[in-house]
Amino acid sequence: MYWRPLKPAREPLPTMYDLPSEDPQESGLPDEFHEFQPQLLRETFRSPVYPTDDFFIGTDINLYYESRCPLWYKRPDWFVVLGVERSSAQEDLRLSYVIWQESVSPFLVIELLSPGTEAEDLGQTLRDVNQPPTKWEVYEQILRVPYYVVFDRYTHNFRAFKLVGMRYQALSLPDSKLWLEEIQVGLGLWQGRYELAEGQWLRWYDSDQNWFPTAQERAELERERAERERERAERERHQARLERERAEQERERAEQAERELEQERMRAQQLAERLRSLGINPEEL
Secondary structure (H helix, E strand, O other), X not given: OOEOOOOOOOOOOOOOOOOOOOOOOOOXXXXXXXXXXXXXXXXXXXXXXXXXXXEEEEOOOOEEOOOOOOOOEEOOOEEEEEOOOOOOOHHHOOOOEEHHHHOEOOOEXXXXXXXXXXXXXXXXXXXXXXXXXXXXXXXHHHOOOOEEEEEEOOOOEEEEEEEEOOEEEEOOOHHHEEEXXXXXXXXXXXXXXXXXXXXXXXXXXXXXXXXXXXXHHHHHHHHHHHHHHHHHHHHHHHHHHHHHHHHHHHHHHHHHHHHHHHHHHHHHHHHHHHHHHOOOOHXXX
């Protein structure tokens, strides 16, 4: 569904090793929100349809989309590509995502709106002559990305578009949630604290409307599970100790009863012997 055929080229096309992996228009590190929000999306994304080695997540890396103009690229804040193999070796990790190498377009792209990019992200700018197409044009008309999401952290405006025919159509988002039937996961607006910052964040959820846990939450859940297991084992050890003590007490009571019985038998025997010494047959009494 998301495969795009490669076009034959007269000359060998550049690979990700040949193309720049940095954006010269960006200086320094991204602001904290543009670092934390994609990180949260990456941490909480999982699909029952696609195993973890069968999709690729790109975060603020160059996406090269046109083999006829190989230096043209966009740099989505977050995107996921389905049905591509994950790199298993550190040296093979992708420097960029190059469409003519991968042959698979993203399934979903997310852009985090900022004043400088909002108009282009929403398709409100026109393409300048002899300039690369806008993000909206690339996602909608060139890559044909099935789902496109934008989020404004200042207004908490979460919008989603689905490719219908040749154009994006805005989707209704009840309760600020978007369910993606193809991958059996949902994307929604979550109110909570992440990286010590309280606010509204985009986050993935499952078919039961439960938010997928972050790495920290998974560690906390594992710690709680281990603590419950430790407490259960301690209760079992305590119960076993009580059982041993009860068994010991029962054994001691049985031994005491046996000693008392033996003492009673000896007293009876001594009495019988004394009666016989007196000429009395105890069996006739």
